[in-house]
Amino acid sequence: MGGNVWFISGASSGFGKHIAQEALSRGDAVIATSRKGTTLKDLEAAGALLLDLDVTSDDATIQVAFQAAGDKHGAITHFVNAAGYILTGAIEAISAQEAFDSFNNNVLGVMNMSRNQVAYLRPRRAGGVIANFGSVGSWYGGAAFAHYAAAKWAVSGFTESLHEEVKEFGIRATVIEPGYFRTGFLNEGGGNCRSPRNEMRDEYTGTGVAGVMDFLGQANRNQPGDVVKAARIIVDVLTGTGVAAGKEFPIRLLLGPDCVRDVKAKMARTEALIREWEPTITSTDHEDVKKA
Template sequence: MSATVFLITGASSGFGKAIALEALRRGHKVIATARDASKLDQLKEAGAAVLDLDVAAGDESVAAAFQKAHAIYGRLTHVVNAAGYVLEGAIEESSQAEVAAIFATNVFGASATVRAAAPYLRQAVKQDGAQTAIASFGSMAWWEPTPAVALYCATKAADSMIMQGAALELKPFGIDAVTIEPGYFRTELLNSGTGVQRKITTAQTLDVYKNTPVEAVRNSLVAADNNQLGDVTKAARVIVDVLTRSGVAKGRSIPTRLVLGSDCVDKIRELMAETEKSIKEWEAVSRSTDHDQ
């Protein structure tokens, strides 16, 4: 049986690290990547190959990293893009450079990963009919823009659309594409300070946003840090099941969007109901804008 080979970006912490450990536990080959591969020592000790890969570095750099990764085992079957970060701050507080940086990692990085991965996944399918998949991370955040993190929400909305489009484009080649949409999970994403530095705060903080929803969200992120409902280890088991069509996913098709966490399920259902209510209220007005027949 041909090897199942995972390439995982953003594997130094959070979902990326948990998915890598779960895949290794099952005996799969794992190539773990991060901007600085020296932060991947734990995964290396667990049996992963490690590489430097900055998804925001541009097509040439990303393609070169994928070429090196492919050479390790001679194939890639599953690619998971877990690279990303939160930009905390009101839109007015954010500089154009900060906006460009978060889109470069969270959005352009996701599309660069699809571009780099697709040829290798096609090759694996063609060689031996391998079951292949590519995944990237959306978030509960894209379903409802939130003050103080609206730009992060925007990147997650873009990620979801990119992967839904990729699912349609890659399906004819036997490649599944999925957006993983978690609620609040207990990862390092909201950690701040030196070292992990997963929460990025805008350099400018305006007093005008005191006692507004922006300040309320800032405080809620601090309160939520390390107290999130979701268990990332449990989520990693489900993700690997889904991507390999095993365990809880055996006999099922890979969904275009994989929703994780009861908070995310509840939020989506709430927003679906609100959307249906709004459509009904405004339906006559909406339909009035058609050409007369």
């Protein structure tokens, strides 16, 4: 039997579900949660404890879930915050409420869970891991996914800051940033891919928004990434075993050749921008500031 205890939010599908399955296959204990966590019967059959938990819940509700996990399996060692969805569509088309709901789940929910997880782990002085989900969309924006990119940028910046705050307590935090994986994430009607009530398709015909929406439709079920392989790597990295044995714990975990390609392209564009504008960028100090 493994000695790790995993608490996974967003375990109903995609990465959350496959990480739970991988951890269970290694003999670890898993607490699998989602808004309707007690419906995850396949994970329960594999040995997971199922809990209903909305990541935007109040502190008392979250702490009760942690207590239930501890009562069943002992102290939690690994937290994975995988709940979230993509909101697609033109910025103009997305209402204030739709934007708030997206950030409340994808960003404030992660912050909410992470804060309670630190409060759980820190007093125990036994270390622990907190893993949040970003995306290749953490690295660049584009038409039709502005709110998703903004949310994932926020999660990445938050998690990097979190790691710096808690590392002295032996707690490690990382943001997992996958490229395109065949997880069902883009399936229409599945709850993980949402569009605004007023899509404004006619107004944006022939624009970059329409192009990206068409691309996402074509990419669905054709993504190159194998989520089973990725889940195996994630569990290795979060436990320091397998492919991660002997390596430094990463603050960011990129996944997929497409993610590496796109991140390198963003880095190259940023370096080119700095080269072109550096004389202007560096001309803003007071005259009395000593030049290096």
